[in-house]
Amino acid sequence: MRNFHCVFALAVALIASVPDSILQAQQQRPNFLVIIADDMGYSDAGCYGGEIATPNLDELAAGGLRFTQFYNTARCWPTRSALVSGYYPQQIRRDAMPGVDQKQYGGSGVRPDWARLIPDRLKSLGYRSYHSGKWHVDGNPTDNGFDISNQIKGYPGFFNLETGTYATTDTADHAIECLKEHAAQFADRPFFHYLAFHAPHFPLHALPEDIARYRDRYLEGWDRLRQARHARQESLGIKVAALSPLEPEIGPPYAFPDQIAELGPGEVNRPIPWSQLTQEQQRFQATKMAIHAAMIDRMDQEIGRVLDQLRAMDAFENTFICFLSDNGASAEIMVRGNGHNPSSPMGAADTYLCLGPGFSSAGNTPFRRHKTWVHEGGISTPFIVHWPRGISAKNELRSTVAHVIDIAPTILDLAGGELVALPGGPKPPGHSLKKAFAGDVETPHDALWFYHEGNRALRQEDWKIVHGNGMRPYPWRTSDAAKAEATLKENWALYNLANDRGEQSNLAEKHPDKVRELDAMWTEMRDQFLRDSGATTN
DSSP: OHHHHHHHHHHHHHHHHSOHHHHHHHSOOOEEEEEEESSOOTTOSGGGTOOSOOHHHHHHHHTSEEEEEEEOOSSHHHHHHHHHHSSOHHHHOGGGSTTBOHHHHTTSOOOOTTOOOHHHHHHTTTOEEEEEEBOOSSSOGGGTTOSEEOOBOOOSSSEETTTTEEHHHHHHHHHHHHHHHHHHHOTTSOEEEEEEOOTTOSSOOOOHHHHHTTTTTTTTOHHHHHHHHHHHHHHTTOOOOOOOOOOTTOOOSSOOHHHHHHTOTTOOOSOOOGGGSOHHHHHHHHHHHHHHHHHHHHHHHHHHHHHHHHHHTTOSTTEEEEEEESSSOOOOOOOOTTOOOTTSOTTSTTOOOOOOHHHHHHHTTTSSOOTTOOSHHHHEEEEEEEOTTTOOOOSEEEOOOEEGGGHHHHHHHHTTOOOOOOTTOOOOOOOOOGGGGTSOOOOSOSOEEEEETTEEEEEETTEEEEEOOOOSSOGGGSSOHHHHHHHHHHTOEEEETTTOTTOOOOOTTTOHHHHHHHHHHHHHHHHHHHHHHTOOBO
């Protein structure tokens, strides 16, 4: 017995002498699964008021949290850059800044060495990292810390004619293969998996059996769909805003009249009242929405298969899962890739269709506008968080104001690390959301800054200034810089989001001092980001 006590005392002494960092590394850390959709609207998922079948996303929401004031950057590549880096895209992508000399940088992003991505930072904490699906960030995934990636670059659509497979299923297949390999070879290590779907981005391509489930669902039109979704949101407790009216004068952000004509008489490039459409136009638009819904339905099914793999490898309970969209639903209408064959069934591989502003407005219920705009419809995303072992709350809403730049610091925090500034780089602007998992907290941000293609906004607490019509030519391309700046300032709108997230009551004339204050803050942050990125302006 005496020898036992001596051995025990020695063991205690040895444990006490081990550095805290090593002891922490020996504890079981969470895995991470970050799922991002492409061009999915705020209200498309069932748990955010949609009628589309998303049982797997709904299950994650029922077992976790739904954030109601979470923001992206209004466009796919800026959001993805911010997500994996923890920085505003304008800090790390010189071509994302207003007034940047595009010729100097060839129109492409040049990310500085200090802007390392999540998997690079997780390596020292013992994580393996995987990427499946869309990348759309500068550099190659495997050169930025990912151990395995199936990066898909340019593609004409969702159907692989050589293999007979569908892109959304292929993306999930790759994720499942990575998880199986991890369970077989690296079960003693935690993982970070970035699952980046293309769906429901255009072209609207879906499997026939998925389209069939929704073919006649949307013949009542976008007016009634918006009303129905808004009513469901309120019944779910998501009372974020009164339903904003449609804006019939606002069409796609880029004008391609020849391409729109190519799509035939059923296409409509304005969200006019449904009753004013011809029967042919109503059927054409309803079928496009049916394909959009089918793409989301299929994505949810594939997410379910990935979740089943987590359960099979006994990792589901300790995997931090979050889901978001890279921007709001898209009003774009164009024809790319291999063109559009009007004689083929809508949604087939040789067709090229886009959702357009009518049903995009429904996708972004209850907010105004669409992808590329920095009004609430362009930058508001569903954000679902699920982690049974770490979050006790179930089926709860969080109104904490947060942004995609907060994902990286949250992940590093939960992994036992910290997203710190690296030599030569600025302090990361995001904050860990860990405290918000237990209950609503005040936003940790002094302000949230937005900019994309001439559209600009800033939110400070409940005040928001926003400007932008989303159309070229961009106002900074005038040779008279002072005139351009004055024009932009004149066009600020001011909203109090506490009671007007629908952005209906412009208070700029009533509170000019607040406009000047927020304008100065927007400009100060822009200038800092210019310095961070090392960009030069015209």
